[in-house]
Amino acid sequence: xxxxxxxxxxxxxxxxxxxxxxxxxxxxxxxxxxxxxxxxxxxxxxxxxxxxxxxxxxxxxxxxxxxxxxxxxxxxxxxxxxxxxxxxxxxxxxxxxxxxxxxxxxxxxxxxxxxxxxxxxxxxxxxxxxxxxxxxxxxxxxxxxxxxxxxxxxxxxxxxxxxxxxxxxxxxxxxxxxxxxxxxxxxxxxxxxxxxxxxxxxxxxxxxxxxxxxxxxxxxxxxxxxxxxxxxxxxxxxxxxxxxxxxxxxxxxxxxxxxxxxxxxxxxxxxxxxxxxxxxxxxxxxxxxxxxxxxxxxxxxxxxxxxxxxxxxxxxxxxxxxxxxxxxxxxxxxxxxxxxxxxxx
Numbered sequence: 001x002x003x004x005x006x007x008x009x010x011x012x013x014x015x016x017x018x019x020x021x022x023x024x025x026x027x028x029x030x031x032x033x034x035x036x037x038x039x040x041x042x043x044x045x046x047x048x049x050x051x052x053x054x055x056x057x058x059x060x061x062x063x064x065x066x067x068x069x070x071x072x073x074x075x076x077x078x079x080x081x082x083x084x085x086x087x088x089x090x091x092x093x094x095x096x097x098x099x100x101x102x103x104x105x106x107x108x109x110x111x112x113x114x115x116x117x118x119x120x121x122x123x124x125x126x127x128x129x130x131x132x133x134x135x136x137x138x139x140x141x142x143x144x145x146x147x148x149x150x151x152x153x154x155x156x157x158x159x160x161x162x163x164x165x166x167x168x169x170x171x172x173x174x175x176x177x178x179x180x181x182x183x184x185x186x187x188x189x190x191x192x193x194x195x196x197x198x199x200x201x202x203x204x205x206x207x208x209x210x211x212x213x214x215x216x217x218x219x220x221x222x223x224x225x226x227x228x229x230x231x232x233x234x235x236x237x238x239x240x241x242x243x244x245x246x247x248x249x250x251x252x253x254x255x256x257x258x259x260x261x262x263x264x265x266x267x268x269x270x271x272x273x274x275x276x277x278x279x280x281x282x283x284x285x286x287x288x289x290x291x292x293x294x295x296x297x298x299x300x301x302x303x304x305x306x307x308x309x310x311x312x313x314x315x316x317x318x319x320x321x322x323x324x325x326x327x328x329x330x331x332x333x334x335x336x337x338x339x340x341x342x343x344x345x
Contacts, residue, residue, distance in 0.1 A: 112138025
């Protein structure tokens, strides 16, 4: 266990249609930001820099649900960073808040000009906009970076366009690559792409207490149905709302030895005897240990769980504090969960 000082709050999650007055005239980074990977982080840094120059708040404007889930509801999208995860990462970059636009079919019909006039100028009153080079907006993606630059001159805000951020092999960082890595259990690859250790946030719920009977009590967290993480066993840490960090081993799967039921994240916290029910926790993924498997006997399962625990302890003992961003995230508390489709108020 790692002790911690009182954690800092995550960035405030703000509604677009009722933005508090103190957040107007902000410098704002705009995009979907699913993953908040290294490319996105350049936009967050630029927003903070612009905000400092303008002596203004630094905000992030994002869209919920992800536009792809509105346009292609038949194809669920593995969301890497729900809004509460974005709020923790935004705070780590010194942003003051996240503005969430409710994205639906009606909003998707907003023209590029109306997006500027109604959203950026009337509702937000921005002083600066920061976007990526491939960002387009408005109905049929009519709004381009060049269009937004022109509109900034018309409406009185500055505009910055950032180019692609590339890795050592010359490829741009992307959310798709992170999803693909997590879907095959390549945690180290995903974490390198992100620049921080991937984490999930959830509320601990009651389970069937089977783990306790096996000598491995677990904190059970149900992840969103669209989570595409590979089923298997992982070395993880669990962070409580008080900022304490605990080493753990976790199984994400259907429990094929027993009921082969709904997918659940079950976290066994080492050397821990307190209750976690109804707490919001952060589970951070350090390494993939093995795929999920069915065992012929309870004894064989327990023997494997013993090996998994030893492997996880060994990995976590040498994993270190992580990147500079990991270390900043360790100081930020998990915000309350926001259910999909729940309005931001």
